[in-house]
Amino acid sequence: xxxxxxxxxxxxSRDGLHGECQRLHMEYAALRSQQAHALEEVRRDSExxxxxxxKSWMRTLQVLADExxxxxxxxAQQKYGNDPQMLADLMxxxxxxxxxxxxxxxxxxxxxxxxxxxxxxxxxxxxxRSAQGRIxxxxxxxxxxxxxxxxxxxxxxxxxxxxxxxxxxxxNYSAPGTPVEINIQAVPTxxxxxxxxxxxxxxxxxxxxxxxxxxxxxxxxxxxxxxPPRVGFAVAGxxxxxxxxxxxxxxxxxxxxxxxxxxxxxxxxxxxxxEPAADAAAFADTGRPATGPRSAPMPAPVQIIGTTPGGxxxxxRRPAVAVVPEPYAQEPEPEHDGxxxxxxxxxxxxxxxxGRNTTTTEGSQDQ
Amino acid sequence: MTGHGEEAPVSSELVRSYVITGGRRLPSADDLxxxxxVTLAPDRELPLGASPEVRRIWDLCAGGYLAVxxxxxxxxxxxxxxxxxxxxxxxxxxxLRRAAPPPAQAADRALIEKVLHGLQxxxx
Numbered sequence: 001x002x003x004x005x006x007x008x009x010x011x012x013s014r015d016g017l018h019g020e021c022q023r024l025h026m027e028y029a030a031l032r033s034q035q036a037h038a039l040e041e042v043r044r045d046s047e048x049x050x051x052x053x054x055k056s057w058m059r060t061l062q063v064l065a066d067e068x069x070x071x072x073x074x075x076a077q078q079k080y081g082n083d084p085q086m087l088a089d090l091m092x093x094x095x096x097x098x099x100x101x102x103x104x105x106x107x108x109x110x111x112x113x114x115x116x117x118x119x120x121x122x123x124x125x126x127x128x129r130s131a132q133g134r135i136x137x138x139x140x141x142x143x144x145x146x147x148x149x150x151x152x153x154x155x156x157x158x159x160x161x162x163x164x165x166x167x168x169x170x171x172n173y174s175a176p177g178t179p180v181e182i183n184i185q186a187v188p189t190x191x192x193x194x195x196x197x198x199x200x201x202x203x204x205x206x207x208x209x210x211x212x213x214x215x216x217x218x219x220x221x222x223x224x225x226x227x228p229p230r231v232g233f234a235v236a237g238x239x240x241x242x243x244x245x246x247x248x249x250x251x252x253x254x255x256x257x258x259x260x261x262x263x264x265x266x267x268x269x270x271x272x273x274x275e276p277a278a279d280a281a282a283f284a285d286t287g288r289p290a291t292g293p294r295s296a297p298m299p300a301p302v303q304i305i306g307t308t309p310g311g312x313x314x315x316x317r318r319p320a321v322a323v324v325p326e327p328y329a330q331e332p333e334p335e336h337d338g339x340x341x342x343x344x345x346x347x348x349x350x351x352x353x354x355g356r357n358t359t360t361t362e363g364s365q366d367q
Numbered sequence: 368m369t370g371h372g373e374e375a376p377v378s379s380e381l382v383r384s385y386v387i388t389g390g391r392r393l394p395s396a397d398d399l400x401x402x403x404x405v406t407l408a409p410d411r412e413l414p415l416g417a418s419p420e421v422r423r424i425w426d427l428c429a430g431g432y433l434a435v436x437x438x439x440x441x442x443x444x445x446x447x448x449x450x451x452x453x454x455x456x457x458x459x460x461x462x463l464r465r466a467a468p469p470p471a472q473a474a475d476r477a478l479i480e481k482v483l484h485g486l487q488x489x490x491x
Contacts, residue, residue, distance in 0.1 A: 059375065069379035076384060081445035082401060084393035088447075091385040098383055116377035126382050126419070133383035139390040157377060347471035 047221055054222070055113035058104045062116055065101030069094065095133070102134040105161050106235040110222055115157040115239075121150040121272050124191060124264075128182050130156075131163035137171040137180075145184035147191055155268040158239045159193075162247060165232040166195050166260040174199030174257055190269060195260040196253035209233070210249045216241040243268065384448045387420055393447045394454045401446065402467035404432040405453055411461045420444065420452055428462065 072094045080086035105115045122130070125145050132141045151159055163182075170180045178198040185192045202210065212218055213233040220234045233249070240247045246263040253259040399405070407428045417425070420442060427433060427441055439449035456462045 063375055066375075066377050066379050069383075073380050073384075076445040076447075077439075077443070081439065081447050082396050084395055084447050087445055088393055091383075091388075094383055095385050114374040117374045118377055118381070122381055123419070129386050130381045130383075133386040138386060156381070160381075347468065 047223070051111035051222065055108055055111040058108035058111065058113055061104040062101065062108060065097060065104055066116065068097050069101065072097065095138070098134045099136060102161060102164050105157070106165065106231050109158075109161065109235050109238050109242075110220055110231060115161060118153045118156040121153050121270055122156050123148070123150050123273075124184055124193070124269075127151050127156055127160050128163060128184065128193065130160045131167060132182075134160070134164040135168045135171060137176075140171055140176075140178070141167055141180050141182065143182045143184070145182075147184045147186050149186075149191060150270050150272055151264070152268055152270050155243055155245075155264070158243045159245070159262070159264065159268070162236045162239050162245075162262060163193060163195070165235050166247070166249075166262070169232045170195055170197035170199070170258065170260065173197065178255075187263070190263060190265040193262040193264070195258075195262075196255060197257035198253070198255035199257035201252060201257055202249070207250060213237045214240065214247050214249065380443075384445055387418070387444070388448055388451050391451065394450055396447075396450070399435050399450050399453055399457075399464065400466075401434065401436040403435050403464055404467055405435060405438065405457070405462050405464045406432045408461055408463050414459065414461070418452075421456065424449075424452060424456065425461075432465075434467065 072090055076087055076090045076094075080090060109115060124147060125143065128143045128145070132138045132143070135141075167180060167182075174180065174197040180198075181194075181196045183192075183194045183196070185194065210233045213220065214237040216237075218237060220238060222229070225231055225234055236247045240262075245265060245268060247260065248263075249258055249260045251259040251261070405428055407425065413422065413425050423442055424438060427438055433441075435450060435453060436446060438453065439446040442449055453462060453464075457464055
């Protein structure tokens, strides 16, 4: 009897302890989740802070890279353009700088920063060529397009950066020497840029990773990209989501490698033709280009009689004398008026004769 | 959009010159000097798939002789790059080229005066 009572007591206390244990378990779980929350918040804060710092750092680098590219262009156009060796060296520096600028833009994009704003629209062909210039093995890229459409100014940089990232992947993960093709095609909702490589393709795991990074729902944490970080798809995903276009890499190229597709919707396209780079501004006030090799003497301004469909000035056919540069020209002295006139008439006569001859034959007067 | 502040403008050229040349070797400056004059050969068709730069050269050179330096300036490209494109077109037979005529020599004033003087004394 006493034993049974004792047993009952023990059972009650065991149940009580059980309940206590369960309560503690729940409390523990609550605390764990609270801690996880706090940790998550701290992580999010620190990620946001890191991104902010990186973003403003990158902004400085981006501006410097852009400035550098402009100086290189100026040197190439105005100083060393006529020297093939010097120009080739400048192009090498320019090429490296282009890749450097793209990296800075990529990190900026991942951190929610800006890429930099273009002032004018650009043909989709030029955007593709711009992307081509931002990767190491640009000479393996071939662009085929039948589409004559422009990209709005705001979309120029993002599309170029995304395309460059995809081209970088395509050239890095395929055999050296194999071509990487860009085909640009019109589709009912916009245009498609299709990038095909002849590499080995991606494993299922790599495809899943790419699909996750390219999905608009994913928010990318910069510490999750590995070390060294693989940023290509992450950058593409962030920019595509932000600017409203689509990127996919889930198909196989005709060469067995990866096929990446960028789909640009109508809203990022325009039929407005981009302005021809050099002439538009320069011709407006002076009648001839403002930039150009300083060492080259320019002929006298020529009468412009209209504009070609491409926006270039049309000029009247004229005798060769009109463009003869005068490298040895001295200040004409007033008392030599007669001589000047005589030499001009002589040059004119020779010029028209030469002009008539060379329009039908080539060779004898070749330099 | 998470960026604060103004977006900095980008003003470097969109298409870099090494992309236009395709990374090819640049021709020597002697091949087509700055002063060499070029024009389109008669009855030529623009090659299929011509790049925008080649198309612009085509338009420019259709109007008569232009100096190489002038073509480069119109295109806004370094002379060496324009020279490569022009060399391509010349090799395909699309371009005629010739050296700039030498600057006219000033006539010998003393000689002309002598001739004039002689004519005056002979006929006046």
